[in-house]
Amino acid sequence: MSRTVCKTIALAIAMFMTYVGSARGAGLELYETGYLGTASAGRAALASDASTAGTNPAGMTLLDRTQLMTAPGALLPSTNFDVAPQTTTSGGGGGNAGVFFPIGSFYYVNKISERVRFGVSIFSDYGLGGDYGKTWVGRYYATEESLITGKVDPSIAYEVNDWLSVGTGVSFGVGRLTFQSKINNALPRVSDGGLSFESWDEAFGANVGILLRPIAKLRIGLTYQSPEDYKFGFRPHITGLGPGLGHLRRRIGGVKANIPLTEPQQVMLSGVYEVLPKWSLMADVGWQNWSAFGSFPVGISSAKQTTTVDANLHFSDTCHVAIGQQFRFDEKWLWSAGFAYDSSPVSKANRSAVLPLDRQLRYGTGLQYDINNSVTAGASWELMDAGPGPYSNRRGPLAGTLQGHYSTNWLNFAALNIIWKF
Template structure:
């Protein structure tokens, strides 16, 4: 009798999952592509984990109008015309996250909260501006503006949604700037980016004594984009910067790697073993307006207002390369986001410059549409930093920023194998630390 019930359970599982019309089978396969996308969004976190490579302690406030060092090659190339000499700026650092998930009673899968799922993530940037003439500057920026890693562990209650994920990205931006007159400068550049995406999750084998199986995905891709900027100086104490960054399209392609499938699900390997999932992902376009005003000779205020087109990012075509080619449009119901920041810089004597700032980014997805691997919420950034002028040519300093990524509550129900997952993040903080060196020559 027990053996008969086991056979019936296996048959029922097979029937529920795969003995369906062709269109249902295709949609099951497409769900793997959706998992891939959600894994990417987790690592990138949309606006939540945009890494501002030019932030030296102001929480990004004034980024398009600061133009005080070579990092302006990335934030607003037009600002390069304000640099009186050729300049090299480097900023090595690290991201130190603290991400802890609290399980809600409605969760149906056994397991724990996963501990601190945050993963140490090294950061680094390099900026160079060459003074070609009094009006013309050439620049290059090497940096990462998106990236994160997460590891929830193999016994996490959400292991059938995700266990590990990471996104590593890097960009090279050659730029050029021209000073039209004493109050207007213009600049432009193009961007070449490379990204590596990895994802792992467990698969419920549906039998009590059969260990979980596994799913892993990995893909590399490159993308191109561009940016333009202008810098206005209507009066000597005021700078206004306006920038536009184009969308950048990555086309990740995956062949799912399945391991440890039990007798009831091993036929899945035959169903999707030759399938390739193609997911085009777009880093959204954005517009930023910044201002810096010199209140006193040793004290300045700055601020930002920005917009990012995350609603376009949330709707995309998913391609399935198999015997029957299929393309389906998925929609994660993203919304465009806004960015607001305010900061200050205070010069202490002739050698020291202290910076501080605060920034707010709205959530690109609502609580109703948030997913287990999509815990994006509103973000609050608090930053401070100090620079010291060692001599006429070299300045060095350090910066720290705390980002509160919000509680990210969600409730997911994804079928009998993955179960119901509900909860929120009791801690969802990210610490950015950096060392800054500016060399003028």
């Protein structure tokens, strides 16, 4: 291999390994699909409406009629970075870096027979984004990025006997990954250059679930969701480089990068217990395989050579616990509330500036009203506190040192829902 090709590949690897942590940081597993009122507590065991097709397909056997459920809503984030004195780059905190996202889901369950149900779920449970603007202190790390996904999940369930139901589904997802950052030209009178890329890909997965009813007042649900692998490939778009970095465009412009991004596999165990005829308690424990998300191969290819580098962002598996309750305080009204905790998938030393997740605390509540025997409407809200997310990194003289934490790091989810029974 010629010296020029070697230099090109080496430069490309160094460049993409610099930005790959942020590019992968766009991935976030979300429980906020369907009804938000219990903050995910009991999600694998509730089986109270058609959204069980997406959370535990085995629960579809508890629906006595065909059902359709829609849940439109919005994600309203507040993400404000406080700059620490150790930061070496000039600029501001970036303001509210949170990006408004419309959210929504659709679920349909068809009662084929007394023991068999068929369901279809359309939702997004993976992705997020951030936009810090062009003048914030971390602009040489990232200024804007997003991962937007959508998923279609057909499923089927079978009631084995009075106390056991089983279900399974397959999913097809489509994802769009975008990333932008500035490049420091290192000349006082030369403005910053820019790096950006965009990529689309699809992924397939599967899920299985069981639902146990050992006694009349208790339901236990157990689900497994397989990993779903996106393979984003792109050619970088580089603009505005000064005379000192002009060679970067020539060497990197023809290079293609391939970055795999995995929605991690997960296991969820849920229980719902009817304490009183109008009052139920529920809980979850869960596990997500984020360590696999943080270890991946990066492919770099030029016209004459292809190289693969193994990367490790030192992610850790996470645990999830949740508790909640539902109280029917009137014949037509149901009130829900819940709390959930998820451990942090990444330490301070490896945290992404654009996805500043720390431990996560979720607080949810909601109301549902039975309009008649066939239609139920509701509204729910959830606050996710993603923690202070202290961040510290050094990436050489051009990118500089970036340190700080987040004074606000909240995601507000609000949704309406309507259920039709046929």
